[in-house]
Amino acid sequence: MKRVYCNEKYCVNCHLCEIYCLAAHSPAPDLIKAFSPSDGIRPVARIQVEESRPRSMAVSCRHCLHPLCADSCISGALTKDPNTGIVLSDPEKCVACWSCLSVCSIGAIRKGFVAGRPVSVKCDLCQGREIPACVEACPNQALTYEDRGEN
């Protein structure tokens, strides 16, 4: 399946991937409104940039074959779609116990908010878009969206 890969050598620590991921998942019409939503709770990007100068790297969900997060989810909110292979979190079922956060081996799940409720938030590979927003936003082609033959 196609996944987002980050080539750490060319990540320039600009965080545009985070900004455009957030915008893509926000109901707000544009970036400015997306960053200052009416309910005052700043939305969380589903990709995050690690910084350890001079190096930096964007980390997002690997959509594992046997995702530990789905295995440890007590409410069945986190499931791996059998057809697309994408691991999705259902905000209505999530009770924010953060078990998923405590087992995701690369720390790709974050504490977010949907309709004011705390829920787990993770990369959904921007369904409905040709290329994920983060890959499209990366100015240095450090993020690529490709199928490397891993299941």
Added chain:
Amino acid sequence: MPRSLVPPAFFVERVTTRCIKCGVCVRQCGFSVHAQAEPYGEVVSTEENCVGCQRCVVFCPTRALRIMENVHSVRQHPNWTAGVIHDIQKQAETGGIILGSMGCDKDYPIYFDRLALNASQVTNPAIDPLREPMEVRTYLGSKAPRVEVKRSGVTFRLQKPMPIGIKLETPIMFAAMSFGSISKNVCEALAKAATELGTLFNTGEGGYHADLRKYAANSIVQVASGRFGVDKEYLEVARVIEIKMGQGAKPGIGGHLPGEKMTWEVARTRMIPKGTDAISPAPHHDIYSIEDLKQLIDTLKEVTDYKKPISVKVAAVHNVAAIASGIARAGADIITIDGMKGGTGAAPKVVRNEIGIPIEVAIAAVDQRLREEGIRDEVSLVASGGIRCSADVLKAICLGADAVYIGTAALVALGCHLCGKCYTGKCSWGIATQDEYLSRRVNPELGVKRLVNLVNAWTLEIKEVIGAMGINAIESLRGNRLHLRGIGLNEVELKVLGVKPAGESM
């Protein structure tokens, strides 16, 4: 020193209603202009540091930033311009030479913009590039005076082999920019792009990085006055060897790469101790006359078993025609003329702006002189310094060049915004820097695509234009000054360029 009198060169205007405080500009500015107390906190800017490289403007996701040049820093005065005044202030505060990078920024006339190209019409048709192959392939290196053939049955065979010729699929090459002044990623992008385009790249005087030797078949390696990185393997692996006698941006002076930029990798490639300043003296301290140069040319030919063309690069100075004639007679196969508007990583601003002549007149003069002496075909002529677009390439070839180098244009393709601060090594675009946090900003894979796109675009334009001229092979354009007309040039300029005024027919 107390407070500097030099006003900020740029003002940072931040539209606060648009700023989402995301900190992109803070992290991207190589000159630490923007700052943020804590994540998503208020962003403030120290305008003195700004060099106007537009990195923040380009990266700001909400277009909240504008960098404006401070044009009202002095009372308007025709003689005492802002530039002159600020230079005096700086030197009064530092007592040192004002450094500059990139090319001459004085508004000398740009002859390229005063020359118009021709088109064929009615009496002979233009050639349709969509139907006919437009041939821009060029060979660099000296040409044989004549071809001797032997008839064997119906076909013919070459009796005497030709001197080595380097095939360029397009008459555009990447200019000499040393590893040390530019980052390794940029070197790799240039090398790989040249290989993909079937043209050459020049390593510059900084040696040839071990990792890039796989592109050696398209490389021109430089032997400069510092002899940096020159050893047996360096000469053997290269396709062309170029003796650097001068550089258009700084004729008559040497080069200086400061010790701070001398990282381990740069030092290893230059074969000098880490941390030392890399000084390439002017002149070569073993070439004080044309015969010494001939000796070096012969030595290089001998060492490489006469398998590689030897090029000599000189700056365009007043007697460049005589120099070129001497170089040709000294056995060089290729002469590179670097005009005064050529770029540099670091040079005293006064040298960069005031010494040398523009490439247009230099090429015209050299081509004319070599033709008069009947030795034009013993060498290939390469124009360099300030080539900005495909029209410049065409006009340089019409004036007599076999091919051109692009340096600054290539860097602009990779993101350079000509802020002119390469000498600081803090280039926010990751080009003229060895700082790993910055140099990763040029992804060679992306860089190659951009460079290949640029050269392909220019080559397509060249094919379209020569088609319009009714020519389908670049050989017919070389030295074909009849296809140029001068616009707004005076009598003397027309004569030097060997070009008729617009309005005068063939």
Added chain:
Amino acid sequence: MKYLVIGCSSAGIHAMEAIRQKDATGEITCLTKEQDLPYGRPLISYWLEGKIREEKMSLRPQEFFDRLGIRLCTGVEAVRLDLANRSVLTATGQSFTYDRLFLGCGGKPIVPPIEGLKAVPHFFFHTLADVKKIKLLVTPEDKVLIIGGGLIGLKAAESLTSLNARVTVVDLAPHLLSSIMGAGAAYMVQEAICAQGVEVKLNNSVAAVRMIGPRELAVTLKDGVQLMVNHLVVAVGVAPNLDLVQGTALSHRRGLLVDQHMQTNISGVYAGGDMVEFREMLSGQQKVVGIVLNAAMQGRVAGYNMAGFPLAFDGSMVCNSLNLFATNIVTMGESTAAGENKEILVSRPAPGVYRELVFRDGRLCGATLINDAERAGILRHLIYKQVEVDEVKEGLLAKTPQLLEIPFARWDEYYRDLTA
């Protein structure tokens, strides 16, 4: 091939998923005594607090069972195992035969030896039915005594407080959550809970209880103290549910014994989850590890093996994450203080945040994190893979974990084994 799965919780579901992945045509039947679609046991406290509606609680929607072609029989309790004839008898007399059997019966609440307990009404905190009963009977201002200060006890305390009951928790151990954390961290949790009005009695237990009125219970503690409460909740812990196994040839100790392939000593009979005892990878000892993740992994391994796809399970690992009032608690690996040649480092990177990391010869082997769940999974991975982290200890203590600071040489390899 006929597959029979007893119990439809995390272990059972993952077993069936694995079977269907390797055997597209096999007939799969699942028996569960739960009345409706399967739900995650830990959700019952969230239901009680009204944080989740019942129709949203199903671990897997009906579509899951239809897609995998599973015959789900709810409200059917298996009561007798006939290993010889490879069949199972249910409470209503039905009999199901099998070629491969999976036991995922999970755990059973432990009933402490309290004098008079059986005679008085008392709740357990184990199933949805339990909490539905509590919701029915407990009214605001009722006084409730919870026996057991572990995860279940404290979650019960939290949900009952949300029903405006006045809760007291009694625990045998010197501090709360003694099974998963050390005293220091536990004290912080206790402070947070008491601040919400919960009373905590430690080093104590209930000696006897007797009914003195329709909703009046007199409780005598070990230290002789008398308490008058309206309700009693038993939350001492959960033990493997071996009802079905008793009297059969299946060997067991505290939990059902299985090999690396999750197969019991009877061939064709597999098991997984809370009812099983298996090697805990850090200590190497046989333990019952009753966490959802472990049940899922064991179920999946069992499923593959049942479908003839040999796979070994390399050991379970303790890893908990829960919220108590506003405090988030994550513990993993050897997070209790015990154990030799261990170096325990504590840091408070931000106000209200407590991070306790346990190192043994340059490797992480345990962690207790309070209000510090951000990217905690990275620490779990360091423990699970026993990564050499000696030179990055300070970084792990001071900041949110970062992959860049882990001495992994090549990221594409790291990614590949993640996705495999």
Added chain:
Amino acid sequence: MLEGWVRIPSGCAIAGIINQNGQAFSGEMIARAMTVMHDRSNGLGGGFAGYGIYPEMKEAYAFHVLAQDKTGISQVDELFKENFTVILKEPLPTRRTAGVAGTPFLMRYFLQPQKENADADQLVAATTLQINKHIGGTFVLSGAKNMGVFKGVGYPEDIAAFFRLDEYKGYLWTGHGRFPTNTPGWWGGAHPFSLLDVTLVHNGEISSYGANRRYLESQGYHMTLQTDSEAIAYACDFLHRRHQLPWEIIAKVFAPPHWWEIDRMPAEERELAVALRRTYGSLLMNGPFSIIVGFAGGMMALNDRLKLRSLVAAQNEEWVFVASEEAAIRAVCPEPESVWYPKGGEAVIQLVKENVECHAA
């Protein structure tokens, strides 16, 4: 401004007839072929080259010289005296013809080099260039052994009549009708152009003229007549006489195969093709052209690489014809055995048979 100063683009008619057995035939035949192509020229230029027309004086250099006035002629006489002995000097025989007016002085000389120096050809060539460059208004129409060029302002058929071509016999004739635009005709600008025995008739315009000219100038040639045909003629002389290249190779210099064709050639052939383009790139004739080069003993017809000008060839027994139009050929040879249209860059080279007596040295 003198027409000589300005390069005149010209569309034209060209034709060439050769008898492989060296059998001489009257000039009337080429005139007849040119007549059919009347509309391809506008009467401002016509001309012919005849080979083998002075059998009785074939060892002497025959000069046809054109001058505006007597002084021109006397200066020419002076110049010839320096290196040659003048065997015969006489006006070029002409006939009053309606279509031809304003005729300049036309003289014919038969010369013999004084010293038996080795390179008589070089001397003749130098003298020709000298006259064209330095003697005002005076041009050498042709200067070589046993051949002559007859050209001027007028339709080709009138020029033929004016120069009484019917009275000459030669084994090879080429003809040209000119269609210059924007200026009245000029005797010096008519085709064919010649240098020693090489003559050139050319239909078309050379876009690479600037590059060709600069290269030829650096090899010692002086462009005086400002027509690109002159450049081609000098290029033929340079490649054939000074560099001794055979005509097949010269065709590959003027109209080389494209690089994609070269890349596909076998190694040896490719090596030669690359060498030719590298060395003589500046003599690549770019732009539309069809030319017929006449030389002692044969002729070559050639089209530009893209065949943007018409050229057709035909063969009948020992005759070979080339012309801008098939009609011109059929006018003199109604049923040729074969007719073909040579591809772009594909030369038609026809020599007189080896042992034929009239073949000049």
